[in-house]
Amino acid sequence: MNSRFNQNRYGHRLLLIQALRAVAAAMIVVLHAESLVRIYAEQHNYSFAPIEIFPLGAGVDLFFVISGFVIVYSSQGLFAEAGGARKFMVRRLIRILPLYWAALTLRVTGLAIAVLIGAAASFPDLPAIITSYLFIPYDSFGYGADYPFPIVDLGWSLNYEMFFYAMFACFICFTRDKAVLFFVAAILVLVALGGVLAPADTVLQFWTHPIIVEFAAGTMIALLLLKGVALGRPARFLFLMLGVGLWLAIQVSWFTDMSPPGFYSWTRVLIWGLGAAILIAAVALGPAPAPSPWLQKAALLGDSSYVLYLLHPVFFLLVKGALRFVTVPQSCLWLVVFGSAGFAIVAAAAVYRLAEAPVVNFLKAQVGKRAVSAA
Numbered sequence: 001m002n003s004r005f006n007q008n009r010y011g012h013r014l015l016l017i018q019a020l021r022a023v024a025a026a027m028i029v030v031l032h033a034e035s036l037v038r039i040y041a042e043q044h045n046y047s048f049a050p051i052e053i054f055p056l057g058a059g060v061d062l063f064f065v066i067s068g069f070v071i072v073y074s075s076q077g078l079f080a081e082a083g084g085a086r087k088f089m090v091r092r093l094i095r096i097l098p099l100y101w102a103a104l105t106l107r108v109t110g111l112a113i114a115v116l117i118g119a120a121a122s123f124p125d126l127p128a129i130i131t132s133y134l135f136i137p138y139d140s141f142g143y144g145a146d147y148p149f150p151i152v153d154l155g156w157s158l159n160y161e162m163f164f165y166a167m168f169a170c171f172i173c174f175t176r177d178k179a180v181l182f183f184v185a186a187i188l189v190l191v192a193l194g195g196v197l198a199p200a201d202t203v204l205q206f207w208t209h210p211i212i213v214e215f216a217a218g219t220m221i222a223l224l225l226l227k228g229v230a231l232g233r234p235a236r237f238l239f240l241m242l243g244v245g246l247w248l249a250i251q252v253s254w255f256t257d258m259s260p261p262g263f264y265s266w267t268r269v270l271i272w273g274l275g276a277a278i279l280i281a282a283v284a285l286g287p288a289p290a291p292s293p294w295l296q297k298a299a300l301l302g303d304s305s306y307v308l309y310l311l312h313p314v315f316f317l318l319v320k321g322a323l324r325f326v327t328v329p330q331s332c333l334w335l336v337v338f339g340s341a342g343f344a345i346v347a348a349a350a351v352y353r354l355a356e357a358p359v360v361n362f363l364k365a366q367v368g369k370r371a372v373s374a375a
Helices: 003-043 055-073 083-117 126-134 151-172 176-197 203-205 210-226 235-248 268-285 293-305 305-323 329-375
Strands: none
Touching: 003 176, 003 235, 003 268, 003 293, 003 305, 003 329, 055 126, 055 151, 055 210, 083 126, 083 151, 083 305, 151 176, 151 210, 151 293, 176 203, 176 210, 203 235, 210 235, 235 329, 293 305, 293 329, 305 329
8 A cells, every 4th residue: 555545545534633733742842831830920929720621741652642543554665575674774863863863962052051150060971961962761850760851851651762663673574463453562561560569660660551552542543444444424423522521520630640740651551541542543534624724723833733742842932931021910920821822832832843854854854865875
């Protein structure tokens, strides 16, 4: 099944997936904008209550399910192909490494300067720096073994992404259906072993948390789509209501402590992860939407979602700087939340267009030239 046929057949549904990617990033950005404003409110003795009824943190779970979906869809020409695993990993590294390593280098440089001028008391140790660049779980912040965050703390999700890519590459030598089923089985075995053996090693513990099941869910939804499974409009509407309803009706905080830096338990998977999977299934397996300018624009925001997710803390530094010189009344705090999120979205779109997309396209072109030369 060639890619042009797939694009014509599934293109409009994939625009919806891209739009959901934008929604996922926006959820995380609004969550962190709330934290920014909450700190500002505390400094000025204001009262500020963040959104609690809607789980903004589930944006990460949406990302994970979408990632599993996109990997299967975009790898159709690589299954059971000689050199497929290498091509797959090169594509993913080109997509992930440039921006993340740039953000990480900027962070390390900033910390070094802060230490030199006395604005910071300590600098990350060498293992923290090395493991951050190599996507290996390591407790860079001293939160404890349960929270092995890299120096760019949002990179914890990328540690899962890269582990997912490496695992998937191991099975891409099989035909598509077998590759997906073997991958899902491997994920379930890993999680089961993690639950039974409870490894003390930080890396093994991190990579066997139940949250990795969300990637497997995404791969299965993509397989269903490519095998021709389709939901009717009533079923699609029901799925949408179920996904959102699950998020709204059941609070993760009822079952688990959400005060630590992170959590990756079955509670999260069965509420946020399952809700995300139901939403993705409704979007991917439902009837293809009619072309719409709004859908096109939302999909474009989805293209810049990686920049938005990774760099919005940098954009928020400008907001924090501005708030030092401006007194915002309590009645306008939510305007600051959404204004900060809107500014980050616009800035991310600009960085994507001017920097990330050109770099990624250049690297893809270079890899393509080398492949032609080798042939």
